[in-house]
Structures are given as C-alpha cells and as structure tokens.
Amino acid sequence: MWKKYRFLLFRRVVQISILFLYIAGNIWAWNFLKGNLSSSLVLDKIPLADPFAVLQMFSAGALLTSNIVIGAVIITLFYALVGGRIFCSWVCPVNMVTDLANFIRRKLKFNQIEKKQPASRRLRYYILVLALILSYVLGITAFEFISPISIIHRGIIFGMGLAWAAILVLFLFDLFILKNGWCGHLCPLGGFYSIIGSFSLIRVKHDEQKCTVCMKCKEVCPESQVLWMVGKKSTQVLSGECTNCGRCIEVCDDDALNFSIRTKLGEENETNK
Ligand code: SF4
Numbered sequence: 001m002w003k004k005y006r007f008l009l010f011r012r013v014v015q016i017s018i019l020f021l022y023i024a025g026n027i028w029a030w031n032f033l034k035g036n037l038s039s040s041l042v043l044d045k046i047p048l049a050d051p052f053a054v055l056q057m058f059s060a061g062a063l064l065t066s067n068i069v070i071g072a073v074i075i076t077l078f079y080a081l082v083g084g085r086i087f088c089s090w091v092c093p094v095n096m097v098t099d100l101a102n103f104i105r106r107k108l109k110f111n112q113i114e115k116k117q118p119a120s121r122r123l124r125y126y127i128l129v130l131a132l133i134l135s136y137v138l139g140i141t142a143f144e145f146i147s148p149i150s151i152i153h154r155g156i157i158f159g160m161g162l163a164w165a166a167i168l169v170l171f172l173f174d175l176f177i178l179k180n181g182w183c184g185h186l187c188p189l190g191g192f193y194s195i196i197g198s199f200s201l202i203r204v205k206h207d208e209q210k211c212t213v214c215m216k217c218k219e220v221c222p223e224s225q226v227l228w229m230v231g232k233k234s235t236q237v238l239s240g241e242c243t244n245c246g247r248c249i250e251v252c253d254d255d256a257l258n259f260s261i262r263t264k265l266g267e268e269n270e271t272n273k
C-alpha cells in the first residue's frame with residue numbers, strides 16, 4: 001500500500017505544508033513563508049516570485065523592484081535544475097483538484113487512454129503567448145487577473161469566497177469535458193514551467209527489459225504523451241511536460257520506471273525517437 005502511494009502521499013504532505021505555512025504567515029505572522037504564490041518572502045529575507053507573473057508585469061510596463069527580480073531568478077534556477085513542473089505536482093493547490101477529477105474519471109471508467117488527444121496540448125503555449133501580448137496591450141498582468149491558481153491559493157490563505165467557484169469549474173471541466181483539461185492542455189503557467197524544466201536533471205527512466213506493457217503508467221500519467229517509450233525502448237522521459245509526480249513509478253508492478261539523473265544516453269534516444 002505504502003509503495004503504491006508513496007509519492008502521492010509525500011506530494012500531498014508538501015502541498016498542504018506549504019499552504020499551512022502561508023496561512024500561518026497570514027494569521028499568526030510566522031515568518032517561514034509570507035505572501036502568496038506570485039510573490040513571497042522566506043524568513044523575512046529571501047524573496048521568491050513567480051517568474052511568469054513577473055514576465056507579465058514586465059510586459060505590462062510595471063516597475064520591477066530588485067526583490068521581485070531576484071525572487072523570479074531564484075525560482076527559475078530552482079525549477080530549471082529540478083524540473084519545472086515539479087511546481088505543478090508538488091506545490092500548486094490546483095493539482096489536488098485536478099488529480100481528484102482524474103481519479104473519479106478512472107473510477108467511472110471514462111478515462112480510457114485516448115488514441116488521439118481531442119484537444120491539442122499546445123494550447124497552453126498559445127495561451128502563454130496571448131497572456132504576454134494582452135499584458136502588453138492592456139497594461140495589466142493578464143493571466144494573473146483571471147488565474148484560477150491565484151484565486152484558489154489566495155482563497156485558501158485569506159478566505160474562500162470566489163475560490164469555491166474556481167475549484168468547481170476546474171473540477172467539472174476535468175471530470176466531464178476534457179481529461180487533464182486544465183493542467184494538461186490550458187494552463188499557461190504549466191506551459192511556462194514545462195519550458196523552464198526542459199533541461200532539468202531529475203528524470204523518470206524507463207527500463208524496457210522489465211516492462212510487461214500493462215500500460216498502468218499511461219493510465220495514471222497526467223501527461224501520457226511523455227511516456228512514448230513505454231514498451232518500446234529503455235530511455236529517460238526528457239519532456240519538460242513530465243510533472244515528476246512519480247505516479248507512473250508507484251503504479252508499475254514490474255519496477256520498469258524509476259527516478260534518475262539526466263544522462264547523455266537519454267538525450268540521444270530522445271533525438272532518435
Ligand atoms: S498546470 Fe497550472 S494549475 Fe495545473 S498544477 Fe500546473 S501550474 Fe497548477
């Protein structure tokens with residue numbers, strides 16, 4: 001049981017602990033983590049900032065303080081090293097909502113692996129560019145203005161209100177309309193972190209010798225296209241779209257998937273795929 005859910009449990013502990021620290025910073029003025037996901041302060045000293053939000057501020061013509069720039073650089077370097085979309089599976093509160101929708105889809109058995117995606121996963125990159133253009137044209141941080149991530153995160157820290165509506169819309173959308181609809185297709189922040197994490201070091205590795213092609217990994221993977229090598233060849237998952245959630249590793253009864261450090265061999269296999 002523990003082996004089957006170890007990363008999932010660990011991720012929930014990390015996600016909830018981070019939320020708790022933000023709440024404690026707001027209610028009891030603890031200084032471990034103050035602010036919100038767009039801009040925070042650790043121990044009243046180290047600034048952290050969402051680099052995509054900062055890019056939108058820059059496009060909108062806002063004056064950037066040195067703290068905001070340093071915070072964005074720290075976050076960018078961190079995710080460039082460990083994997084951009086670790087933010088998605090280990091930090092972002094929306095992940096708990098979309099994972100639940102996906103879990104229910106599987107239970108209701110309308111979560112078959114699609115032969116062809118009904119919507120392009122590239123949509124998130126177009127939305128990313130659109131958000132930057134709109135920020136420039138309108139002079140506001142366009143995505144931040146309507147971002148369900150900010151609405152939900154602020155709701156949890158400062159009081160729910162509108163956040164319930166955002167949670168419900170995302171949940172129903174992922175449950176009934178499109179599998180992994182928000183995080184896997186539309187979210188520009190997920191797209192942004194996919195780009196940042198393109199060259200990161202922590203990678204899932206597939207061992208074809210051990211694989212029995214049961215496809216359990218593809219069934220649970222929120223970005224199943226990144227597991228193109230399953231049953232075909234031994235190599236690493238090099239796509240920045242992998243969230244390093246570890247679900248594929250936990251559900252594999254054959255020990256054919258594991259975390260690893262990026263190697264040259266993985267890169268060669270990626271170019272020859
Ligand atoms: S894709 Fe977007 S909403 Fe989903 S977990 Fe990542 S940042 Fe959060």
Ligand code: SF4
Binds near residue numbers: 204222237241249
């Ligand atoms: S390949 Fe594995 S670690 Fe990456 S997103 Fe899919 S299930 Fe998560």
